Amino acid sequence: MANPARSILHVGFLLAFSALAGTGVMAITHYHTKDRIEENKRQVLIRGLTSVLPNVKYDNDLIEDRITVGGPDKPGANKSLSIYRARYQGEPVAAVVTTIAPDGYSGPIRILVGIQYNGVISGVRVVEHRETPGLGDAIEAERSGWVFSFDGRSRQNTSPPQWQVKKDGGVFDQFTGATITPRAVVKAVHNSLQYFEMHREELFAVMENAGTADNQQKKSAAASDEMHAETKQQVK
Amino acid sequence: MTSVKTIVYDGLWKNNQALVALLGLCPLMAVTATAINGLALGIATTFVLILTNAVVALIRNHLKSEVRIPMFVLIIASVVTVIELLMNAYLHELYRVLGIFVALIVTNCTVIGRAEAFASKRSVHHSILDGLFIGLGFTIVLLLLGAFREALGYGTIFRQAELMFGEAASHMVITLADDFDGFLLAILPPGAFMGLAVLIAAKKAIDTRIHHRQRTIKVPNVQRVTDSNAPDML
Numbered sequence: 021m022a023n024p025a026r027s028i029l030h031v032g033f034l035l036a037f038s039a040l041a042g043t044g045v046m047a048i049t050h051y052h053t054k055d056r057i058e059e060n061k062r063q064v065l066i067r068g069l070t071s072v073l074p075n076v077k078y079d080n081d082l083i084e085d086r087i088t089v090g091g092p093d094k095p096g097a098n099k100s101l102s103i104y105r106a107r108y109q110g111e112p113v114a115a116v117v118t119t120i121a122p123d124g125y126s127g128p129i130r131i132l133v134g135i136q137y138n139g140v141i142s143g144v145r146v147v148e149h150r151e152t153p154g155l156g157d158a159i160e161a162e163r164s165g166w167v168f169s170f171d172g173r174s175r176q177n178t179s180p181p182q183w184q185v186k187k188d189g190g191v192f193d194q195f196t197g198a199t200i201t202p203r204a205v206v207k208a209v210h211n212s213l214q215y216f217e218m219h220r221e222e223l224f225a226v227m228e229n230a231g232t233a234d235n236q237q238k239k240s241a242a243a244s245d246e247m248h249a250e251t252k253q254q255v256k
Numbered sequence: 257m258t259s260v261k262t263i264v265y266d267g268l269w270k271n272n273q274a275l276v277a278l279l280g281l282c283p284l285m286a287v288t289a290t291a292i293n294g295l296a297l298g299i300a301t302t303f304v305l306i307l308t309n310a311v312v313a314l315i316r317n318h319l320k321s322e323v324r325i326p327m328f329v330l331i332i333a334s335v336v337t338v339i340e341l342l343m344n345a346y347l348h349e350l351y352r353v354l355g356i357f358v359a360l361i362v363t364n365c366t367v368i369g370r371a372e373a374f375a376s377k378r379s380v381h382h383s384i385l386d387g388l389f390i391g392l393g394f395t396i397v398l399l400l401l402g403a404f405r406e407a408l409g410y411g412t413i414f415r416q417a418e419l420m421f422g423e424a425a426s427h428m429v430i431t432l433a434d435d436f437d438g439f440l441l442a443i444l445p446p447g448a449f450m451g452l453a454v455l456i457a458a459k460k461a462i463d464t465r466i467h468h469r470q471r472t473i474k475v476p477n478v479q480r481v482t483d484s485n486a487p488d489m490l
Contacts, residue, residue, distance in 0.1 A: 034323060
């Protein structure tokens with residue numbers, strides 16, 4: 021019979037070795053796939069941005085023209101959020117706000133909101149969520165037409181109490197068996213729209229020469245530079 | 257010596273993991289709202305089964321019985337993570353559809369079950385074959401259940417096929433009924449239980465019928481019972 025201490029040691033080494041080998045294989049795979057995964061994510065982002073600006077004519081590179089905003093009144097649950105700006109011949113035409121609805125049924129819901137310069141929503145897409153399959157996932161454009169009910173809405177043609185699901189007295193449908201999910205999305209879209217309307221001029225002004233001594237603009241310009249460095253890294 | 261024929265028959269029919277062993281039911285129920293989702297997860301699971309079976313069979317002589325389970329878990333977790341990363345890189349659209357369920361293959365009891373019951377005792381090539389056919393058996397059930405639920409729930413089969421096979425496959429969608437409101441229950445979780453129950457019952461009915469036929473041939477003077485559901489014939 022083998023000595024028990026030796027046997028325990030043997031088993032320990034065996035486990036440690038397996039863990040090492042497993043981690044090694046994972047690390048190698050991760051190393052070789054990470055660039056491709058990044059690129060895939062970028063492609064998905066481009067497609068997402070394009071899909072929420074269906075009838076908007078623009079000629080700039082959306083991914084490059086991005087700012088990050090913070091501040092207490094910004095919508096969404098994330099610390100800072102990215103806004104991509106669409107311009108046509110230098111004139112601002114629309115923006116895509118990437119927001120997060122914190123109060124989904126099973127965790128946060130990531131949403132893209134395309135808003136034209138005049139405050140009319142051009143499109144909304146849910147890009148990531150963990151809502152119940154078959155119930156809450158009807159917020160996806162592939163599964164139902166629900167997200168298209170935001171198209172053409174603005175704060176002018178839809179009053180604040182109407183920015184709710186029908187059950188709460190608003191104009192947006194809820195789903196059978198799922199009210200929390202659409203409620204969270206409607207709220208997040210509305211918050212983004214409000215934020216956009218309140219800060220529209222500053223949001224688009226950032227790229228222009230920060231000649232004015234406006235504090236707010238300087239701050240945003242700095243954030244924008246930071247963002248660009250980050251974007252370039254990603255592209256590389 | 258395990259014959260290839262037994263491995264095939266066991267994997268696809270006699271010991272079908274979803275219909276007989278009733279393992280891996282969590283992903284089975286969760287993703288089968290459509291046929292394509294079922295097919296995709298089934299194929300991913302098959303790859304995991306083949307790889308884990310191969311690795312376990314390779315190192316079977318170095319396993320210590322006290323720690324074999326943690327080692328299986330380590331192997332399975334590594335293989336699933338690698339497959340998840342590869343899918344994320346090369347089949348990104350599909351990866352996005354299946355979401356968390358690719359990672360959850362780790363928790364599919366079929367995988368650890370085959371490692372323990374088969375791969376840790378058999379040769380590498382038999383284990384690979386076992387992984388392949390157990391996986392195929394599982395995939396067929398996922399596909400059938402998905403098609404069944406999708407037909408009732410959406411009135412189509414193979415919707416969103418383009419996610420898996422590219423844009424060219426979007427014509428694969430078979431529309432059974434136009435202007436169909438959909439039977440919501442079928443795509444909700446209870447629909448999964450009912451659909452699976454129907455499949456299990458169908459398999460049992462077929463088994464019983466085969467059993468009867470064999471008995472009838474062996475003992476010709478026993479009157480043949482026409483009711484194929486009679487359980488006491490066993």
